[in-house]
Amino acid sequence: MGEAIHLSHNERVKLIHAARKALDGAGFTHVPIIAGTGAGSTRETIELTEEAAGAGADYAIVIASGYFAGVLAGNKAALKTFWVEVSEKSPIPVMIYNFPGASGGIDLDSDLISELATDCPNICGVKLTCGNVGKLTRIADAVSSPAFASTYPRKNAAAPFLVLGGFIDFLVPSGFASGHGAITGLANVAPHAIVHLFTLTEAAKKDLSILPEAQRIQGIIARGDYTIAKASIAGTKYLLEKLYGYGGAPRKPLPPIDPGAAQTLWEHPHAQDLIKLERELSGKTKA
Structure with missing residues (x-):
């Protein structure tokens, strides 16, 4: 429900453990856990991601810290370096979480996200809670061709690059634009x-x-x-x-x-x- 930011490291680990145990016990061993691991610094984000993986998370979803948004928002190189370093150190595939409302207004454009898709084999997708259907269309077009999959293979073959909406209110148009679905609180x-x-x-x-x-x-x-x-x-x-x-x-x-x-x-x-x-x-x- 979007409240991972309110949890301590220990609480996050306990919740992931509990979720994995509950899913497995109910026969849903195939259902993956995507854990939010964004934090205030690159180092802490990597630590949280490693802890989440150890607790049973299958994927991490990472948002940029908004504390220094005034510095980061206009610095494409710094933003790219953040996701490059996190994805390279992560033991599980990483999804980009683009949510300007929760990151001090930082809003990644389609060029940067497409660059990360090509340059980072351990990045498995993006969640666009910016709600920008045009951006989704451009990214989906870039990653949906067979040439992309063969030229830029993922580190984990079972985790292709997915382009997902962050709200469900544009699922039909995003689906017709080669989007893959949505991660939605609704x-x-x-x-x-x-x-x-x-x-x-x-x-x-x-x-x-x-x-x-x-x-x-x-x-x-x-x-x-x-x-x-x-x-x-x-x-x-x-x-x-x-x-x-x-x-x-x-x-x-x-x-x-x-x-x-x-x-x-x-x-x-x-x-x-x-x-x-x-x-x-x-x-x-x-x-």
């Missing part, structure tokens, strides 16, 4: 709806008669995603608690959602449309 709230949309998108790429239905579902999910995102992490965790019995409040200093705002979020037509869709797809129609 999947915690509406997992069946998200899977359904992805399945429709992939099918529509082969049969355009399916596209109108994919677009209809995308509309429901995009409106729900936007409405819930405006309530921030606290709003998402409130919905998790109300729908599934877990979630709780975010860790301080983030405040819990105000009761009035929580009620407004729950009753919002866009949230209710999404919840209705999720219940229909999951077979759980409880009001």
